[in-house]
Amino acid sequence: MGAVVRTLPIRLEGVAFEHGATRLLGPLDLTFEGSQRTAVMGPNGAGKSLLLRLCHGLIAPTAGRVRCGVAGAPTDPRVRRRQAMVFQRPVMLRRSVKANVLYALNRRGIKGRDARSRADEALSMVGLQGLGSRPARVLSGGEQQRLALARAWVLQPEVMFLDEPTSALDPQAAQAVESTIQRFHERGTRIVLTTHSPGQARRLADEIVFMADGGVVERAEAEAFLTRPQSRQGQQFLAGEHTVSPAVHPRREDSHHE
Amino acid sequence: MSRYKLVRWAVVLGMALAVSLAHAQDRGFITIASTTSTENSGLFESIIPQFEDETGIEVRVVAVGTGQALRIGCNGDADAVLVHAPAAEQQFIDDGCGVDRREIMYNDFVIIGPGNDPAGVADADSATEAFGIIADAEAPFASRGDDSGTHKKELGIWSEAGVDPSGSWYRELGSGMGAALNTAAGMDAYIMADRGTWISFDNRQNLEILFEGDPILFNQYGSVLVNPEAHDVKHDLAMVWHDWLVSEQGQAAIGAYRLRGQQLFTPNAE
Amino acid sequence: MLDAFASALALIATVDAELAGIVGLSLRVSLSAVFFAGLLALPVGAAVALFHFPGRSAVIVLLNALMGLPPVVAGLMIYLLLSRVGPLGPLGLLFTPTAMVIVQSLLIFPIVAALTRQIISDLWEEYREQLTSLGAGRLRAIPTLLWDGRYSLVTALLAGFGRAVAEVGAVLIVGGNIAGVTRVMTTAIALETNKGNLTLALALGVILMTLTIIINGLAYGLGQFARRRIG
Numbered sequence: 001m002g003a004v005v006r007t008l009p010i011r012l013e014g015v016a017f018e019h020g021a022t023r024l025l026g027p028l029d030l031t032f033e034g035s036q037r038t039a040v041m042g043p044n045g046a047g048k049s050l051l052l053r054l055c056h057g058l059i060a061p062t063a064g065r066v067r068c069g070v071a072g073a074p075t076d077p078r079v080r081r082r083q084a085m086v087f088q089r090p091v092m093l094r095r096s097v098k099a100n101v102l103y104a105l106n107r108r109g110i111k112g113r114d115a116r117s118r119a120d121e122a123l124s125m126v127g128l129q130g131l132g133s134r135p136a137r138v139l140s141g142g143e144q145q146r147l148a149l150a151r152a153w154v155l156q157p158e159v160m161f162l163d164e165p166t167s168a169l170d171p172q173a174a175q176a177v178e179s180t181i182q183r184f185h186e187r188g189t190r191i192v193l194t195t196h197s198p199g200q201a202r203r204l205a206d207e208i209v210f211m212a213d214g215g216v217v218e219r220a221e222a223e224a225f226l227t228r229p230q231s232r233q234g235q236q237f238l239a240g241e242h243t244v245s246p247a248v249h250p251r252r253e254d255s256h257h258e
Numbered sequence: 259m260s261r262y263k264l265v266r267w268a269v270v271l272g273m274a275l276a277v278s279l280a281h282a283q284d285r286g287f288i289t290i291a292s293t294t295s296t297e298n299s300g301l302f303e304s305i306i307p308q309f310e311d312e313t314g315i316e317v318r319v320v321a322v323g324t325g326q327a328l329r330i331g332c333n334g335d336a337d338a339v340l341v342h343a344p345a346a347e348q349q350f351i352d353d354g355c356g357v358d359r360r361e362i363m364y365n366d367f368v369i370i371g372p373g374n375d376p377a378g379v380a381d382a383d384s385a386t387e388a389f390g391i392i393a394d395a396e397a398p399f400a401s402r403g404d405d406s407g408t409h410k411k412e413l414g415i416w417s418e419a420g421v422d423p424s425g426s427w428y429r430e431l432g433s434g435m436g437a438a439l440n441t442a443a444g445m446d447a448y449i450m451a452d453r454g455t456w457i458s459f460d461n462r463q464n465l466e467i468l469f470e471g472d473p474i475l476f477n478q479y480g481s482v483l484v485n486p487e488a489h490d491v492k493h494d495l496a497m498v499w500h501d502w503l504v505s506e507q508g509q510a511a512i513g514a515y516r517l518r519g520q521q522l523f524t525p526n527a528e
Numbered sequence: 529m530l531d532a533f534a535s536a537l538a539l540i541a542t543v544d545a546e547l548a549g550i551v552g553l554s555l556r557v558s559l560s561a562v563f564f565a566g567l568l569a570l571p572v573g574a575a576v577a578l579f580h581f582p583g584r585s586a587v588i589v590l591l592n593a594l595m596g597l598p599p600v601v602a603g604l605m606i607y608l609l610l611s612r613v614g615p616l617g618p619l620g621l622l623f624t625p626t627a628m629v630i631v632q633s634l635l636i637f638p639i640v641a642a643l644t645r646q647i648i649s650d651l652w653e654e655y656r657e658q659l660t661s662l663g664a665g666r667l668r669a670i671p672t673l674l675w676d677g678r679y680s681l682v683t684a685l686l687a688g689f690g691r692a693v694a695e696v697g698a699v700l701i702v703g704g705n706i707a708g709v710t711r712v713m714t715t716a717i718a719l720e721t722n723k724g725n726l727t728l729a730l731a732l733g734v735i736l737m738t739l740t741i742i743i744n745g746l747a748y749g750l751g752q753f754a755r756r757r758i759g
Contacts, residue, residue, distance in 0.1 A: 058657050081663060091658040094676040103672075107663035135757070151662070272563030275556050279625040289623055289704075298723050303707070320623055320704035334612030335622050436722025459724035489612050 006069035007082040007158050008190060009033030010055050014064030017050055025050045025214040027064055032159065037191040039205030039222065041198075043237055046211040048194040049088075052161045055192070056085045081108055084157040088164045090148035097139065097147055098123065098132035104151045122154035123147075126180050142173025149180050153189065160184060162193035166200065178204060198226050198238060210234050287316035288495045291328075291336035293407060294434040296479070297321030299365075299454030299522055305511040309502055315495050323406035323434065331355055331482070334489025337496035340503075342479045343407035356482040362503050363512050363523040364478045367411060368456060369469040370439075371397075371448035379448065385472040386419040393419070396427040398447035402438050403430030407477070412450050415474060439465070452477060454522040479523070503527070532730030536738075539731055546708075547732075551739065554712040557625055557699070558692040561632030562640075566685050569637050573644025574670045578652055588645065594638035599631075603701035606631040610702065623704040628712070631698040636688030643684035644674075651677050679751050686747055693740060713739075 009031050016026030025047040032038060032055070040048045053059045054066055057074030065073075072079035093100050101119040105111070110118065123129050126146040131139070136147060145165060152160055162181065166174035181204060185191050195201050201208060201222060208225040210218040212233040218225060229235050296302065297319060306317045320330060324341045331339040332355035339356065341347060350356045369388050371379055377395035382388035392399050401423070402409040416423050429447065431438050435455040442449040443463040451459075456467070481503050486493035502508040504527035512525040539547055576587055608614050610622040610630075621627045651673050659669050674681065696714035703710035705719060713736045720729035 053657070056661060058660055077663065077665075080661075085657075085661045087658060087661075091655050093672070094678070103664075104662045107668065268563070272560065272567070275560040275563065276629070279556055279560060279629060289706075294722065298719070318623065318704070318706040318709050320706060322704075333614075334617070434722050436724055439724060440721065440726075455723075461724035461726050490618075491612075 005072055005076070005078040005082065007072065007074075007079050008069065010074070010159070011067045012051075012054065012061075012064065013067065015054060015061040015066060016063040017047075017054065017059065018062045023214060025054070026061070028214075028216050030209070030216060030219075032190070032192060035188065035190055036206040037185055037204055038193070038207050038209055039201040040192065040194045040209045040211060041196070041201060041237070042211035042217075043233075045213075047214040048211055049163050050214075051211070052085065052163055052192065052194060056080070056083055056161050058085075081155065082158045083161070084152035084155065084159075085161040086145070086148045086152050086163065086165050088167060090144065090151075092136040092139070092144055092147065094137060095135070096132065097128060097134050097136050100136045100147060101151050101154050104154055108155055110155075118154055119150075122150040125153065125183065126150040127176065140173070142169050142176060145169060145173070145177050146180060149177065149184070153184050156187075157189060159190040159192060162191065164194050164196065167196065174200075202226055210237070212237075286314070286495065287318055288337040288492050288499060289318045289320060289335070290338050290340055290499070291320050291322065291326075291330040292340040293324050293327060293342060294321045294436070295342075295406075295408065295452045295455045296340065298434075298436055299452075299458055300517055301454070301512070301515055301523060304515045305508070308507070308511050309499065312507065313498055313502065315498060317499060323402075323404045324408075324410070325405035328355070331484045334484060334491055336484060337491045337493070338481060338483050338500060340479060340481045341407055342477050343410050344478055344480060346407070346410065347480045347482055350482060354488060355485055357485050358500065359480050359482045360500065360504055360527065362479045362481050362527055363509075363525045364476050365453050365523050366470065367408070367450050367475040367477055368453050368467045369448065369450055369475075370442070370456065370465050371468045372446040372464045373466045374464075375468055377448070379468045382469055385415055385469065385474050388469045389415055389419040390421060392448050393421040393423060396425060398427050398429065398445055399423070400438055400442040400445070400447040400449040401428065401430045402435065403432045404434070406434075408435060408450065408452060411475075411477065415450070418474070454517065457517050457520055457522065478526075531727045532734055535727050535731035536734035540735065547735075549708065550711055550713060550716050551735065553625060553710075554693060554714070554736070555739070557628045557712060558632060558689055560629045561636060561692045562685055562689045564629065565633040565637045565640050565688055569640035569688075570644050570674055570681065571670060573641040574648040574674055576641070577645045577649035578666045578669060578673075588642075591638050591642040591645065595642055597635060597638065599635060599695045599698035600701065602631055602635050603698035606634065606698070606702045622702060623706060623710060625703070625710060627702040628699045628710060631702045632692040632695065635695060635698060636692050639691060640684050640688045643687060644681060647677050647680045647684065648673050679755060682747055682751055686744055689743065690740060693736070 012028060012030040014027045014029060017024050040051060042048055054061055055074060057080055068074050068079045074080060093103055098119050101122055102115055105115040105118060123132055126149050128143065128146055128150060136144065139147060165181065166177050169177065178200065181191060191204070193204065205222045208220055208222050209216055210225060210231065217231045218229065218234050225234065226238065229238055302319050310316060320336060322330065324343045324346060327339050327341050328346060328350050330336050331350065332353065340362070347359050351359055369379060369385065377392050377397040379388045379391055382391055401412060431441055433441065435451055436459060438449060439451060439455065439459050440461055443461055443465050446464055481500055483493065483496050483500055484491045509525035509527055512523050513521065515522060576584065606627060607622065609616050610627050611617055655673060659672060664672060694714065696718050699712060700715050700718065703715065705711050705715040713732060717729045717732045720732065
């Protein structure tokens with residue numbers, strides 16, 4: 001490994017994503033920098049998950065480009081090493097809780113005692129200390145999501161993307177996840193999360209990026225957007241998010257796991 | 259158990275298995291290509307242990323049809339052959355595949371068919387007449403059809419009888435003696451079989467011996483060594499076996515073999 | 529049929545040494561074949577699932593088609609290879625258990641590889657983004673996916689074992705059914721059938737079936753146990 005490559009700021013320049021003949025996102029310009037917390041909001045199909053995947057380099061834009069730090073692409077391993085992502089339904093590897101965290105460390109070349117102590121630290125950070133030897137797949141939904149957070153945080157990324165991290169959880173488990181995300185931020189990790197819940201956005205975000213139909217409609221301070229949205233779509237969304245597309249369950253929104 | 263342990267275990271186990279197999283094959287032995295009829299009769303199970311006791315040489319028998327046995331010999335995959343098709347054996351030597359043919363013993367073929375004998379084979383005076391009767395009656399006849407010694411013999415008799423067997427009554431099976439007998443029993447067909455296989459054969463259903471004793475049905479066995487100049491075979495060990503077969507002890511062992519109280523093979527080495 | 533079951537029980541009860549040898553050889557040969565075929569087929573199947581390369585579709589079709597490779601053809605190919613006049617003749621492997629392991633490995637390689645490809649390709653759909661995010665490239669994903677798909681992959685290996693242990697044509701040609709050396713359950717069954725000893729043949733068949741059921745049962749039980757213990 002050479003010098004540490006910074007992943008921030010992340011700049012999307014004229015980025016668009018098309019599937020077949022359908023344009024799903026963009027073209028848009030957007031920058032994430034600083035150390036604040038961003039909530040990406042918007043109705044189903046607005047392109048929120050897509051935006052996160054583009055920033056994390058899981059998919060490539062069909063037009064424009066994503067630049068991380070000075071010159072890196074998000075698919076560059078040195079860049080992605082400084083990023084982490086927590087999926088709406090994270091995949092638990094078929095091994096123990098601790099081995100799941102160690103897996104992430106090993107992939108970045110951290111092994112042995114150093115890796116074990118970092119894994120223990122990450123597990124305590126999310127309140128899973130003592131469950132290290134359990135099979136990951138027997139954990140409850142909330143515990144699994146916290147394990148995913150530990151696995152993402154263990155490399156102390158500059159930025160963490162979270163795709164509706166609590167949408168599949170009951171309120172108590174969701175609260176535990178929220179406070180964990182808050183702790184990560186206090187330790188210096190830039191947070192970018194997608195959410196449907198204005199309440200969650202208020203608790204976890206400093207600013208809101210509001211999307212609709214594959215484009216960014218509004219970007220504002222969280223409190224400002226949540227109390228006085230400027231756009232018509234934003235007003236409609238906050239007035240009754242469930243009327244936007246009532247046929248689709250929120251959990252299915254944008255998901256690539258269905 | 260951690261995954262590394264599990265994978266390591268699987269590898270160790272697999273290696274151990276493979277090594278145990280490789281070890282099982284390192285003793286002084288020769289390989290003989292012979293015919294299914296000889297193997298099925300139980301002769302080898304009786305005489306080979308005597309040979310092994312006397313000489314300490316292990317004999318491994320690959321039992322196939324005569325044609326394939328000679329093929330295996332010609333490829334050098336056996337050290338000697340023991341078959342029953344004198345003409346083919348001579349060809350085998352002429353082709354440079356084998357050397358030193360010796361006559362060992364004979365048994366005989368019998369004509370078998372359903373007990374009610376619909377074609378009336380039992381009254382025939384010779385094997386060729388019996389075959390002629392079957393052809394005239396177009397009674398179902400099961401032929402080995404596998405280029406074996408028995409098959410060659412059967413074709414020889416058809417040709418003696420002046421019949422070119424064809425038609426739906428003549429069924430070429432392309433299988434070994436026992437399998438052919440199973441099939442013949444299933445379809446109440448006539449069939450020519452060697453006596454040894456017949457005596458040891460249990461699934462007879464309606465089948466019985468209908469005709470026997472004609473000298474044309476005698477079945478001469480010969481032992482031929484694979485040509486040591488053609489292949490790197492175990493010629494010296496095979497020669498011990500070859501010599502033993504025609505020796506006093508070998509001939510006595512062959513003559514002493516009884517299956518269900520009957521002698522199957524008559525030793526006739528010169 | 530009842531006779532056959534009675535004979536089978538009697539054979540087992542007397543702990544016949546010859547029978548024990550035949551059963552032992554069957555298991556050792558077929559398990560070795562599963563081992564060697566698996567060693568190659570699991571990574572190859574996974575690689576075909578994960579990597580896109582020219583001719584990949586042809587490889588997939590070929591693997592699927594070779595699942596139906598006739599044992600006799602496989603037997604002939606290995607015979608010609610191992611025969612003294614063949615390219616590997618000097619090794620002297622023809623008519624040995626090793627030859628039978630080789631031919632059975634050849635027969636089950638396509639089965640294990642094709643099933644592995646299917647299993648791993650489904651798993652990759654589910655894991656791709658997560659593994660990419662955690663920093664595992666496609667190459668590194670292969671062992672991860674093989675490990676995480678282990679319960680399904682055991683079934684693929686069992687399918688291979690079933691084909692190997694039940695197969696007669698190929699081992700007859702390259703093994704030669706030599707008593708005490710290369711005689712396995714299936715060739716013994718074929719021999720007894722040819723002798724007209726149908727009851728004995730069926731009894732051996734009953735024993736073979738029972739063994740296969742026991743091995744599958746063990747694999748299933750171990751899988752359930754492991755699933756509870758390590759998820």
